[in-house]
Amino acid sequence: MKRVYLVPNRCLGCEECIEACKREHGFVACNYIEWVNRIYPVQMVCNHCADAPCEEICPVSAVHRLESGIVVLDDKRCIGCTLCNIVCPFGIPKFEEEDRRAIKCDQCADRVAQGKEPACVDDCPMDALVFAEVEDYESEQRERMSRRILEAGQCLRRFIAPKKEVG
Amino acid sequence: MIGLTIDDQAVEVPEDSTVLQAAERLGIAIPTLCHHEGLAPYGACRLCVVEVEQRGRVRTESSCTRPVEDGMVVRTDTEDLREIRRMTAELLLAQCPGAPRIIELARSLGVEETRFPSRDLDCVLCGLCTRACRDEIGTAAIGFAHRGRDREVTTPFSIQAETCIGCGACAAVCPTGRITIEDRDGKRIIRAFNTELELAACADCGSYFAPGKMLEHLEAKTDLPPEMLTRCPACRRRRIGTVLREAMR
Secondary structure (H helix, E strand, O other): OOEEEEOOOOOOOOOHHHHHHHHHHOOOOOOEEEEEOOOEEEEEOOOOOOOOHHHHHOOOOOEEEOOOOOEEEOOOOOOOOOHHHHHOOOOOOEEOOOOOOEEOOOOOHHHHHOOOOOHHHHHOOOOOEEEEOHHHHHHHHHHHHHHHHHHHOOOHHHHHOOOOOOO | OEEEEEOOEEEEEOOOOEHHHHHHHOOOOOOOOOOOOOOOOOOOOOOOEEEEEEOOEEEEEEOOOOEOOOOOEEEOOOHHHHHHHHHHHHHHHHHOOOOHHHHHHHHHOOOOOOOOOOOOOOOOOOOHHHHHHHHHHOOOOOEEEOOHHHOEEEOHHHOOOOOOOOOOHHHHHOOOOOOOOEEEOOEEEEHHHOEEEEEEEOOOOOOEEEEHHHHHHHHHHOOOOHHHHOOOHHHHHHHHHHHHHHHOO
């Protein structure tokens, strides 16, 4: 199953991914930027867990893991009990201001159905987010790192700030 | 699959569907108040009434509770139905003249005022809160008491219910705004039910994030590690973020 991965060192912490998510879902973003040690930005989205605690606890079966692996939340069924928020080990589900209905990342299922990528991935100005299978992400990372090591030669500065890829 | 006709349009739906669900499938909007996708239908508000014709007889029934039957002919928007819905709206307005959603609902049906003397209450007895609490959360901390004019939603003996976990589903589904949740000074207050629950403080940051009773309820129901349940969602994210960052070095 494809997941949203962060490419290390590319993220500036501009939070455009949050804005992209807000635009896509209407005012409330389902993703977070966690500022580790207050300086390293890390984007966090729903992990679409195989044995999702949120699916297990939801009293109205509003949370359901699809065959594709995505855990979707039907907000029409949600009764605003907030239990999914409290059981999530990653602290992901959020709530609407007014009626406490839960909101959760669905990997932009409608966009993906149209052959597009999730909004956060698409709108990142640094291409810091990728939507890929774990094997492809890993091999791409290795390739990227080896290339950068070669390009950087002996120069550390060139390694930390790579040229933006064209095309 | 069952085949029926709604407003001259044919539709096929699974056997255990209701007329309301069948109408939704056709994109036909029927007004509702006590209906909620996540809760069992109750048929209390009578706004979703439709005319059902079967074997030559026409009956007016609530579409949310009516199971579909093969060959049914349903009408959702006749003059009689509009009249019934307007009258229902007037009664609702008389019950809760101050509730914004009731006013809005009445307005959408063309009702601006009511001929009935105002009871000026804050509950329309829709049962959304009781169904959520009893059927879904399973704690049944609130329910209907008394009958007729005195019918109300309350806790046993109108004091704080032993079983309430402070989840707030009652407040989330309430259409009149009678039920409110306020987190203040380390307590969760649900004024409508004389309920005050102690909030648990996060073991990492100390902020109050959930009622202690809710965490106990979850600990019993799930196999999540207690160290996790004592941290607020923000601190859980913080910890995971740190792990992710480490993994990326």
